[in-house]
Amino acid sequence: MMEKRMKELIELLNRYAYEYYVLDDPSISDKEYDALYDELISLEKATGKVFADSPSLRVGGEPIKEFTEHRHINRLYSLDKCKTFDELKSWSEKLEQSFMHPIEYTLEYKLDGLTLCLTYENGNLLSAATRGNGTVGEDVTEQVKTIRSVPLSIPHKGIMEVQGEGIMRLSALEKYNLTAKEPLKNARNGAAGAIRNLDPKVTASRNLDVIFYNVNYSDEELVSQQQMIELLKENHFKTEKLLITSDINRIIEEIKSVDRDKLDFAIDGMVVKVNSLEIREQLGYTDKFPRWAIAYKFEAEETTTRLKNVSWQVGRTGKLTPIAELSPVELCGARVKRATLNNYGDIVRKNVKIGGRVLIRRSNDVIPEVLGATDNEGEDIVPPKKCPACGSDVITEGANIFCPNEYGCRPQICGKLIHFCEKGCMDIEGLSEKTIMQLYDKLKINSFEGLYSLKKDDLLKLDGFKDKKISNVLSEIERSKQVDLSHFINALGILGVGKKLASDLAARYGSIDALMAASTGELMAIPDMGPITAKYIVEYFDRHRDMIGRLKSIGIDPVARENKGGVFEGQKVVLTGSLSSFSRSEASDMIVRLGGEVLGSVTSKTTLVVAGENAGSKLSKAEKNGIKIIDENEFIALINS
Numbered sequence: 354m355m356e357k358r359m360k361e362l363i364e365l366l367n368r369y370a371y372e373y374y375v376l377d378d379p380s381i382s383d384k385e386y387d388a389l390y391d392e393l394i395s396l397e398k399a400t401g402k403v404f405a406d407s408p409s410l411r412v413g414g415e416p417i418k419e420f421t422e423h424r425h426i427n428r429l430y431s432l433d434k435c436k437t438f439d440e441l442k443s444w445s446e447k448l449e450q451s452f453m454h455p456i457e458y459t460l461e462y463k464l465d466g467l468t469l470c471l472t473y474e475n476g477n478l479l480s481a482a483t484r485g486n487g488t489v490g491e492d493v494t495e496q497v498k499t500i501r502s503v504p505l506s507i508p509h510k511g512i513m514e515v516q517g518e519g520i521m522r523l524s525a526l527e528k529y530n531l532t533a534k535e536p537l538k539n540a541r542n543g544a545a546g547a548i549r550n551l552d553p554k555v556t557a558s559r560n561l562d563v564i565f566y567n568v569n570y571s572d573e574e575l576v577s578q579q580q581m582i583e584l585l586k587e588n589h590f591k592t593e594k595l596l597i598t599s600d601i602n603r604i605i606e607e608i609k610s611v612d613r614d615k616l617d618f619a620i621d622g623m624v625v626k627v628n629s630l631e632i633r634e635q636l637g638y639t640d641k642f643p644r645w646a647i648a649y650k651f652e653a654e655e656t657t658t659r660l661k662n663v664s665w666q667v668g669r670t671g672k673l674t675p676i677a678e679l680s681p682v683e684l685c686g687a688r689v690k691r692a693t694l695n696n697y698g699d700i701v702r703k704n705v706k707i708g709g710r711v712l713i714r715r716s717n718d719v720i721p722e723v724l725g726a727t728d729n730e731g732e733d734i735v736p737p738k739k740c741p742a743c744g745s746d747v748i749t750e751g752a753n754i755f756c757p758n759e760y761g762c763r764p765q766i767c768g769k770l771i772h773f774c775e776k777g778c779m780d781i782e783g784l785s786e787k788t789i790m791q792l793y794d795k796l797k798i799n800s801f802e803g804l805y806s807l808k809k810d811d812l813l814k815l816d817g818f819k820d821k822k823i824s825n826v827l828s829e830i831e832r833s834k835q836v837d838l839s840h841f842i843n844a845l846g847i848l849g850v851g852k853k854l855a856s857d858l859a860a861r862y863g864s865i866d867a868l869m870a871a872s873t874g875e876l877m878a879i880p881d882m883g884p885i886t887a888k889y890i891v892e893y894f895d896r897h898r899d900m901i902g903r904l905k906s907i908g909i910d911p912v913a914r915e916n917k918g919g920v921f922e923g924q925k926v927v928l929t930g931s932l933s934s935f936s937r938s939e940a941s942d943m944i945v946r947l948g949g950e951v952l953g954s955v956t957s958k959t960t961l962v963v964a965g966e967n968a969g970s971k972l973s974k975a976e977k978n979g980i981k982i983i984d985e986n987e988f989i990a991l992i993n994s
């Protein structure tokens with residue numbers, strides 16, 4: 354009786370975990386899941402029995418003493434590499450010449466993690482192993498069982514060996530590093546270190562994922578990579594998207610369009626494979642690689658170099674950011690000489706030293722960052738006692754160092770004014786960074802109100818300012834008084850309050866007076882608001898009540914936009930693919946302004962999907978779930994209606 358119920362519970366719980374971790378589409382709440390899980394645990398205690406696919410195995414058992422060897426059923430090959438599209442083309446030309454006809458290719462991400470090879474027998478996970486030397490790896494079964502997206506049992510009942518990449522999602526890495534005593538340098542180290550850890554509880558705590566791309570052995574007759582991926586999906590494995598085409602130029606275009614910064618996992622290239630398994634067999638292997646696949650490697654985003662010195666930069670909030678001065682290195686096609694170290698706390702945690710070597714990372718539109726030290730050399734970095742810009746005594750708050758001279762420190766004041774004028778804030782066109790520095794240096798403008806006192810004669814004193822430009826800037830300044838509340842809150846530059854939180858605060862409070870009257874306790878009721886940010890907000894308004902009063906008397910009295918009755922009222926909208934007329938953030942702004950809510954991924958709550966060019970998995974998920982989908986033209990028509 355009890356065992357029957359246990360089996361029932363295991364089946365239910367595994368199905369819900371599959372929906373949650375693999376499909377990203379849960380059908381029950383966490384609370385309901387927990388209740389069923391608790392029931393299973395008490396039955397396991399009562400019977401003293403734990404079935405092989407029980408989710409209770411996910412928490413990780415006792416640490417093991419050492420890893421044992423695992424021999425793979427078939428040898429695991431690695432991939433040949435190329436770095437240019439010419440090389441990729443000549444690879445495909447050579448294949449096609451020998452076959453005298455076009456070949457179908459698949460294109461996949463080259464995931465940057467740790468190869469894992471899993472064996473299932475009779476529907477149950479039997480073992481999991483690392484690649485090792487390709488023939489013999491390490492048995493990491495207990496570690497891999499803790500990874501929630503890995504099925505403990507599958508529908509397929511024969512023997513099946515599958516291969517995938519153990520990865521740490523970038524969001525999981527970021528979350529882990531927020532509180533980690535010693536931060537992980539990157540996602541690959543995070544995944545490899547967790548899987549090759551003797552204590553499975555460490556693996557469990559790191560929230561890893563496995564994405565599968567290969568069936569190494571199966572008693573099922575398979576004809577193509579596409580079928581392999583289908584078989585993996587049918588058996589509840591997580592896979593990534595797959596492009597199939599006979600046109601190598603299409604492959605190249607697709608590789609060019611990959612935006613690594615938009616993915617939640619690290620990739621170091623793309624893998625092109627021959628789709629047909631029959632052709633693969635004819636092509637065979639060299640002693641290291643299959644001839645039927647090649648990895649197109651992206652330029653490295655990480656490298657090591659020497660840290661020459663550290664300077665401190667004062668930001669608009671008064672925060673001093675340490676900047677690493679590096680021995681110049683080539684990274685991602687650019688010469689990198691400086692990188693951010695975030696804050697003093699980070700320097701200590703990352704154990705970075707002057708004269709030592711450091712690992713740095715640069716992705717396309719992100720400032721290069723020091724990830725950590727790679728040796729133990731060098732001298733300690735001494736935190737400054739005085740502000741490098743104005744000489745004031747600094748104050749330390751947690752991991753951060755601040756200059757308290759809010760009204761007399763040039764980079765702070767100019768930084769605040771620059772942010773105030775930006776798009777998404779007061780949006781005053783014509784007041785560039787350079788102009789603002791001139792306003793401060795030549796006209797002594799050192800406050801937001803100061804901008805609204807500017808006259809034509811003042812502006813004539815600035816370089817490059819003539820009649821037309823002056824009248825444009827003055828009318829822009831005047832126009833900015835009609836700002837809406839969320840942009841105004843964002844413009845103030847309160848520590849910890851960015852665009853998203855500013856918009857949440859505007860929606861919640863409706864007016865600046867109501868927001869100014871809020872207590873920390875009240876503010877903390879807002880989702881994602883922590884006690885520190887709530888404290889910063891309250892302190893900000895305590896100190897700036899008079900300034901807000903002065904802005905109001907100038908005619909700036911923003912109110913929240915009325916969202917009711919907009920065409921997107923009540924809609925939960927997902928944007929996917931690229932739109933030609935707007936950026937993502939412009940489209941999101943419009944949806945919110947017209948009463949809708951913008952979601953990051955397609956779930957059962959989504960009511961509408963706006964699909965632009967090259968829309969991918971979100972679109973197919975929406976199609977599968979029968980969610981209403983509109984294209985860019987229909988979106989524009991809705992906005993205009």
Ligand code: IVH
Nearest residue numbers: 430431432461462463464468518566624643
């Ligand atoms: S296929 C015989 N597909 O790259 C080919 N490998 O450099 C077997 N990798 O050891 C590998 N993403 O760890 C394949 N989509 C993908 C991959 C992938 C990442 C890794 C894998 C392999 C290494 C080879």
